[in-house]
Amino acid sequence: MYETTTQENLPIGIFDSGVGGLTVLHALKNLLPAENLLYLGDTARLPYGTKSHDSVTRYALQAADYLVQRGIKLLVVACNTASALALESLREHLAPLPVIGVVEPGAIAAVECSKSQHLLVLATEATTSQLAYTRAILRLNPDAVIEEMPCSLFVALAEEGWHQGPVADVVAEQYLGLIRERSADLRPDTAILGCTHFPLLQGPIAQALGPDIKIVDSATTTAQAVQEELVRLSLLTDADGGGDLQLIATDGPERFARVGSAFLGEKFAAEDIKLIDIHPTDLAVSG
Amino acid sequence: MYETTTQENLPIGIFDSGVGGLTVLHALKNLLPAENLLYLGDTARLPYGTKSHDSVTRYALQAADYLVQRGIKLLVVACNTASALALESLREHLAPLPVIGVVEPGAIAAVECSKSQHLLVLATEATTSQLAYTRAILRLNPDAVIEEMPCSLFVALAEEGWHQGPVADVVAEQYLGLIRERSADLRPDTAILGCTHFPLLQGPIAQALGPDIKIVDSATTTAQAVQEELVRLSLLTDADGGGDLQLIATDGPERFARVGSAFLGEKFAAEDIKLIDIHPTDLAVSG
Numbered sequence: 001m002y003e004t005t006t007q008e009n010l011p012i013g014i015f016d017s018g019v020g021g022l023t024v025l026h027a028l029k030n031l032l033p034a035e036n037l038l039y040l041g042d043t044a045r046l047p048y049g050t051k052s053h054d055s056v057t058r059y060a061l062q063a064a065d066y067l068v069q070r071g072i073k074l075l076v077v078a079c080n081t082a083s084a085l086a087l088e089s090l091r092e093h094l095a096p097l098p099v100i101g102v103v104e105p106g107a108i109a110a111v112e113c114s115k116s117q118h119l120l121v122l123a124t125e126a127t128t129s130q131l132a133y134t135r136a137i138l139r140l141n142p143d144a145v146i147e148e149m150p151c152s153l154f155v156a157l158a159e160e161g162w163h164q165g166p167v168a169d170v171v172a173e174q175y176l177g178l179i180r181e182r183s184a185d186l187r188p189d190t191a192i193l194g195c196t197h198f199p200l201l202q203g204p205i206a207q208a209l210g211p212d213i214k215i216v217d218s219a220t221t222t223a224q225a226v227q228e229e230l231v232r233l234s235l236l237t238d239a240d241g242g243g244d245l246q247l248i249a250t251d252g253p254e255r256f257a258r259v260g261s262a263f264l265g266e267k268f269a270a271e272d273i274k275l276i277d278i279h280p281t282d283l284a285v286s287g
Numbered sequence: 288m289y290e291t292t293t294q295e296n297l298p299i300g301i302f303d304s305g306v307g308g309l310t311v312l313h314a315l316k317n318l319l320p321a322e323n324l325l326y327l328g329d330t331a332r333l334p335y336g337t338k339s340h341d342s343v344t345r346y347a348l349q350a351a352d353y354l355v356q357r358g359i360k361l362l363v364v365a366c367n368t369a370s371a372l373a374l375e376s377l378r379e380h381l382a383p384l385p386v387i388g389v390v391e392p393g394a395i396a397a398v399e400c401s402k403s404q405h406l407l408v409l410a411t412e413a414t415t416s417q418l419a420y421t422r423a424i425l426r427l428n429p430d431a432v433i434e435e436m437p438c439s440l441f442v443a444l445a446e447e448g449w450h451q452g453p454v455a456d457v458v459a460e461q462y463l464g465l466i467r468e469r470s471a472d473l474r475p476d477t478a479i480l481g482c483t484h485f486p487l488l489q490g491p492i493a494q495a496l497g498p499d500i501k502i503v504d505s506a507t508t509t510a511q512a513v514q515e516e517l518v519r520l521s522l523l524t525d526a527d528g529g530g531d532l533q534l535i536a537t538d539g540p541e542r543f544a545r546v547g548s549a550f551l552g553e554k555f556a557a558e559d560i561k562l563i564d565i566h567p568t569d570l571a572v573s574g
Contacts, residue, residue, distance in 0.1 A: 045332055051538050052331075052538050156442075173453075174452070255337065
């Protein structure tokens, strides 16, 4: 194959179930401003967080195939659910392309932040059911104490644009109030936001957890992991100046632009988003 | 084709994006206990309520095709979003099979209930964006005044099992409190629950709307419309005794059983649900 672009100057591919991964994209833009970035949000099939292992894996492989066909030098799985359920399948399927998820960087951030090594993981039901954070943290510190709590409704709040206000406060209190009220020795000292939607709700979450529990998310540490991997493979772009950013969605560019602007931290319009389609063509009885 | 079952004894097919349509199934079981019922919840791709017209139509046609292949005598589109966006496409595609949606029966129920003919429609964003209820109501009464309000978060609350309690109360208040506080002449007197998830939240919704606004849903009137259509076509079953009920989902039977039992009003287990799969096989750039 004759390439007009050298491999270093191919974009970094970023994949998420929707707009949540834009928080990771934002961190990548800040840390690696010269890199080209190609973001795919699988908005036609979101949310992944309440779906089964098989469905999430199949959706993730399809999205990754699309980005690989477009040409990328590294894949970031910016969705916690897909990282928790499908990372090994993606790595096998795409080898030797480097694939970086958000779970391990999040686990590193939490272990580095925590004094007591009693950690709380807030994530979707699909992510917590896999105990992916627990396993990643135990690889870093076999003595850590980890609690995982599913908080699926935070996703709907972020999607509705209700990141703050009375509803966000009450939902956060309902999930987390009892943890704040524990005695200090039974309380975790660090909470991981194990879903890319959750950083938008950091205010209400911090209030419900109280002042003694620190909050970490994986966006910044994931960007650092990408940088390290690109350095290791000598794949950093040699271009100067700002890289290109292309946004792709599988459904609803208007909604993607409206909700996504809050995640990315800058305004963009529906016209900035390329729409692609995943056509299911057959319906087979599998069980 | 040699049929071992007469057409009258084929099941009624019921299709929804998930478990919400079980409220319609429940009404059908009560009104037509001898009928066989075949229910398909497209849980792999829920929610439909935040997706585009094209995606909802494609998903609905696929689900309908599956039920038709299994053999049904009538299709109930128990999902408001699919009824609002895809009913005409379904009728064209499946003719001469009778297809009944939930929007028109809901509109009839509301117009019959309302004195002032000032009506409020509570639904998902996809449904309200189509103004399907407004158009159905105006066909019944061209002088009616209709307000449509998207309340997407009610879906997530019902799916989380938080139908009552402080979170449901605050969410309902956030959406509906300002309507209650209007002067009587500016207030609708009837609210339509234009999403099959919403009957589960009837308590908090009624509280937020106040005592002067009556609430109607389309489950009962849809069952009546099905009965009338079967009588008209001489397709009522000739069997005595209780009909069979078969539940099918495209993902997550455990979650389907857990959440769905509240909608159906009776307990069932994951083992009671047949799992089918929709395999998307190609990924095409469409725009």
